[in-house]
Amino acid sequence: PGQLHVVATPIGNLGDLSPRAQAVLRGVDAICAEDTRHTRQLLGHFGIERPLVALHEHNEDGLAARLVERLQAGESLALVSDAGTPLVSDPGYRLVRAARAAGLRVSPVPGPSALIAALSVAGLPSDRFVFEGFLPAKAGARRERLQALIAEPRTLLFYEASHRIAEMLADAAEVFGGDRPAVVARELTKLFETVLDGPLAALAARVAAEADQRKGEFVVIVEGVGENADARLADGRRVYALLAREMK
Numbered sequence: 001p002g003q004l005h006v007v008a009t010p011i012g013n014l015g016d017l018s019p020r021a022q023a024v025l026r027g028v029d030a031i032c033a034e035d036t037r038h039t040r041q042l043l044g045h046f047g048i049e050r051p052l053v054a055l056h057e058h059n060e061d062g063l064a065a066r067l068v069e070r071l072q073a074g075e076s077l078a079l080v081s082d083a084g085t086p087l088v089s090d091p092g093y094r095l096v097r098a099a100r101a102a103g104l105r106v107s108p109v110p111g112p113s114a115l116i117a118a119l120s121v122a123g124l125p126s127d128r129f130v131f132e133g134f135l136p137a138k139a140g141a142r143r144e145r146l147q148a149l150i151a152e153p154r155t156l157l158f159y160e161a162s163h164r165i166a167e168m169l170a171d172a173a174e175v176f177g178g179d180r181p182a183v184v185a186r187e188l189t190k191l192f193e194t195v196l197d198g199p200l201a202a203l204a205a206r207v208a209a210e211a212d213q214r215k216g217e218f219v220v221i222v223e224g225v226g227e228n229a230d231a232r233l234a235d236g237r238r239v240y241a242l243l244a245r246e247m248k
């Protein structure tokens with residue numbers, strides 16, 4: 001049988017497509033991609049021409065079985081997403097699960113991920129961290145999710161979209177307290193790469209005040225609650241949040 005290669009692609013800088021990623025993409029029978037137009041463009045830069053299969057959230061379940069059949073018939077396939085590492089806030093886990101359940105080999109070609117890139121330059125404790133992906137779009141649900149994280153001791157990482165970054169930082173400052181250390185990593189590996197650090201309140205104010213700081217793609221990192229006095233404050237906040245929810 002063939003194997004499924006899960007291939008990381010750049011998050012903004014074409015130079016980050018590794019030589020091995022290029023070789024694997026060149027060698028497979030087909031490439032499963034989130035957005036085939038986007039991926040065709042990426043491959044075009046490297047002179048790679050392979051058949052593409054559109055695999056996204058809405059067709060992944062139905063498609064996985066057919067792709068597994070192709071692997072069983074001896075084809076080799078690659079899975080990519082629009083940017084970074086597939087399955088990290090991106091489609092793919094259903095296909096990977098189906099391939100593994102069928103006893104097929106699934107092999108990674110590791111590379112960029114915005115999450116790890118941001119963590120690597122944040123300068124916040126990184127021995128233990130929690131990736132929360134995207135927060136809910138609606139304000140109420142977003143705050144509830146943040147409140148559930150008030151007493152989390154590990155460093156917290158979030159993905160955020162440009163049209164919500166200001167609101168998200170304001171909510172985070174309110175829920176975690178304005179003095180909690182945080183980092184906003186924007187447009188990593190791209191022309192306007194910016195990494196801002198400071199207490200949440202100051203970051204929220206800066207991003208609210210400067211339109212340029214709301215453009216592009218973001219990873220927000222918030223330090224976990226420390227083992228110091230902050231922990232008791234956090235516990236108070238958590239109890240308060242629970243009470244507030246009960247009383248709604």
Ligand code: SAM
Nearest residue numbers: 011084085088113114159160187188217218219
């Ligand atoms: N699979 C990707 C990865 O491994 O990073 C993430 C996909 S997710 C749909 C896209 C989100 O990742 C963006 O909304 C943003 O929060 C974050 N992101 C992607 N590229 C980024 C970059 N160059 N700088 C900062 N954040 C980025």
